[in-house]
Amino acid sequence: MVVLRLLPRLLLQLQHHQQHLDPMEDAEKTLVALLATPMAAMEVAVLLTGIYCGTTPTHCQASSGCQNGCIATPPDSTPSGTTTSAAEPVIGPATSSIPPQATATAKVTTDGTCGTTNNNEVCGNWPNGNCCSAYGFCGSTSAHCGGGCQSGNCLNAPAVAAPGPSPAPLAPNGGSFEIVGQSGVPAMHAALMPNGKVMFLDKLENYTQLKTANGYYAMSSEYDPVTHAVVPLTYLTNAFCSGGTFLADGRVISVGGNAPLTWLDPNIGDGFDAIRYLGRSSSNKAPDGQGWSEPGNKLASARWYATAQTMPDGTVFVASGSLNGLDPTVLANNNPTYEILSPQAVTQGKNIPMDILVKNQPYYMYPFVHLLNDGNLFVFVSKSAQVFNVGSNTIVKALPDLPGEYRTYPNTGGSVMMPLSSKNNWAPDIIICGGGAYQDITSPTDPSCGRIQPLSDNPKWEMESMPEGRGMVEGTLLADGTVLFLNGGNRGAQGFGLMQNPTLEALLYDPSQPLGKRFTTAASSTVPRLYHSVALMTLDGCVLVTGSNPVEMPKLAPDAKDPYVTDFRVEKYTPPYLQGDNANKRPTNIVLSTLDVKTGGQFKITLTAPANAKTVKVMLYHGGFVTHSVHMGHRMLELDTAGWVQGQTAQTLTVTAPPNTKVAPPGPYVVYCLVDGVPGMGQFVQVS
Known part of the structure; x- marks a missing residue:
């Protein structure tokens, strides 16, 4: 009878833990469900006896039934100077009511800040340039001198206008989307692991679909694209908006993050300077649930929204980030530096200022970075680009600004380096699409794309455009060397609740086609994929798409305040090359002579081709670390x-490996064999 009298409170506790049982179940079933987990059982005991003391939210919050010594809100155990919740750094729209002529006699800056938010100071002869940007920073880029410029040599119009939307005809075969599983945790970060499964990683949340052995909600999971099984993974530090890359030994790392939120999980600590490791091998075919390893290695400084790139020698370049998650228009909050980690991801302990990050604050986080075939880096942030030498900390080549709106966080578009080939001596060719004007739900998005060959003699942006503006659009390479652009929205920006008008249709981009004929419209999804969603190719040559968590804490039912909420559904996009009869035309019995591919060498592949096959192509693919539409x-x-041998079914190929680790930095890759454009199942190899 005591249990029946307490059933209403038990049901409230059950709802608090989001077990989602039918409230009409009888008391016995409800109690059994409540006792199914250690944490819930403990709370039932508390309700029945009232004699348990403690300091957790369950003990101390009035909303959880606290009887005495209670607090109204969760305790704030976050270190001083850091965020106290899961909020994002907000830049927001920037406007100036001070006409340029009114600031002509204003005080000259001494720190590079200017404008209405900085005592109406002007830039004068500031080394970075004399334009005062809309956000109050001195510089000379189009982001400083263009729209919103407050003083200095402001531009009335861009030198080259970005093109508006362009039609993209329907693809003859646009592929298809299918909902196939559940991610277990919101998919803020993702990577295809050498065991063929996909790692998902999230920030601290008050609900996920999985729990760890200690009874707390899991913040990471491992998903099997074949069986659709998902298991929880543990971690020790908050990975909110981290960066990542694969090490030369095949492990993936997650770097940086955010503050501990002990009211959510007292077991997870400060992640601002954390380095997390996750190892899987191609021989490990089952999701074993082995969690992230955090032996205590730390970054040289706090980094939230950092980008990482593995270098030819196996070291890791880590750049940018917020020191504390606070207002990026305040210089003291920002970390426009880079550091180098060893091949085992141990920092050298030096934070080195990086020119392009310093000059492009507050739009300096999550820069696009691509390793070029000369060992230097292509770095893009805001609207600016350069070729950068990491070893000497020098700018090899300043590239033109990309016309159009902002392209990186919080108005991130998508950036892809086209497939490299010996046919043009592995020369890089990079495209950047989408973006937006400012960080607000009212921001227009950019339909334009810029494509550039950064190592050419006279690099220039070749402009083209998508059918509509898109923010958070992801560019994902397909096995045949084409690019799939998907996800994102047509209005707004990155940040909680800041995007609307989701763009559901996928676009196919064929880089081999002439300008104006590269985009076609592919299939449409039924699932909005907005902030914190991901897409990556799996071993079967299809694309896994999941995520969208545009609310501060998971929310399962939309309402007027939040029309777009947390989505755990996993979709499979089947590209045209596997649609219809093509699915039966895959090459089979693919065997590699080695899974340890040495650059500069050769290896053999045997396979069975369909009868009368005409062509073969071998592609080497690295999916990288995916987050916030950035594919690191x-x-x-x-x-x-x-x-x-054309027409022969039993084939033996001699394959030439990449010439060096500048072209293919060491780490795990997938080999795809395509016969007449249809890929067989990919196989992981280790490149060194």
């Missing part, structure tokens, strides 16, 4: 092959 380390190479 993402790259593909078309390898030279010999030995193909």
Whole structure:
């Protein structure tokens, strides 16, 4: 009878833990469900006896039934100077009511800040440039001198206008989307692991679909694209908006993050300077649930929204980030530096100022970075780009600004380096699409794309455009060397609740086609994929799409305040090359002579081709670390092959490996064999 009298409170506790049982179940079933987990059982005991003391939210919050010594809100145990919740750094729209002529005699800056938010100071002869940007920083880029420029040599119009929307005809075969599973945790970060499964990683949340052995909600999971099984993974530090890359030994790392939120989980600590490791091997075929390893290695400084890239020698370049998650228009909050980690991801302990990050504050976080075939980096942030030498900390080549709106966080578009090939001596060719004007739900988004060959003699942006503006659009390489652009929205920006008008249709981009004929419209999803969603190719040549968590804490039912909420559904996008009869035309019995591919060498592949097959192509693919529509380390190479006999079913190919680790930095890759454009199942190899 005591249980029946307490059933209403038990049901409230059950709802608090989001177990989602039918409230009409009888008391016995409800109590059994409540006792199913250690944490819930303990709370039932508290309700029944009232004799348990403690300091957790369950003990101390009045909303959880606290009887005495209670607090109204969760305790704030976050370190001083850091955020106290899961909020995002907000830049917001910037406007100036001070006409340029009114500031002509204003005080000259001494720190590079200017404008209405900085005592109406002007830039004068500030070394970075004399334009005072809309956000109050001195510089000379189009982001400083263009729209919103407050003083200095402001531009009335951009030198080159970005194109508006362009039609993209329907693809003859646009592929298809299918909902196939559940991610277990919101998919803020993702990576295809060497065991063929996908790692999802999230920030601290008050609800996920999985729990760890200690009874707390899991913040990471491992998903099997074949069986759709998902298991929880543990971690020790808050990975909110971290960066990541794969090490030369095949492990993936997550770097940086955010503050501890002990009211959510007292077991998870400060992640601002954390380095997390997750290892899987191609021989590990089952999700074993082995969690992230955090032996105590730390970054040289706090980094929230950092980008990482593995270098030719196996060291790791880590750049940018917020020191504390606070207002990025305040210089003291920002970390426009880079540091180098060893091949084992141990920092050298030096924070080195980086020119392009310093000059482009507050739009300096999550820069696009691509390793070029000369060992230097292509770095893009805001609207600016350069070729950068990490070893000497020098700018090898300043590239033109990309016309259009902002392209990186919080108005991130998508950036992809086209497949590299010996046919043009592995020369890089990079495209950046989408973006937006400012960080607000009212921001227009940019339909334009810029494509550039950064190592050419006279690099210039070749402009083209998508059918509509898109923010948070992801560019994902497909096995045949084309690019799939998907996800995001047509209005707004990155940040909680700041995007609307989701763009559901996918676009196919064929880089081999002439300008104006590269985009076609593919299939449409039924699932909005807004802030914190991901897309990546799996071993079968399809694309896994999941996520969208545009609310501060998970929310399962939309309402007027939050029309777009947390989504755990996993979709499979099947590209045209596997649609219809093509699915039965895959090459089979693919065997590699080695899974340890040495640059500069060769290896053999045997396979069975369909009858009367005409062509073969071997692609080497690295999916990288995916977050916030940034695909860190993402790259593909078309390898030279010999030995193909047209029309023969049993084939033996001699494949030439990449020439060096500048072209293919060390780490895990997938080999895809395509016969007449249809890929067989990919196989992981280790490149060194």
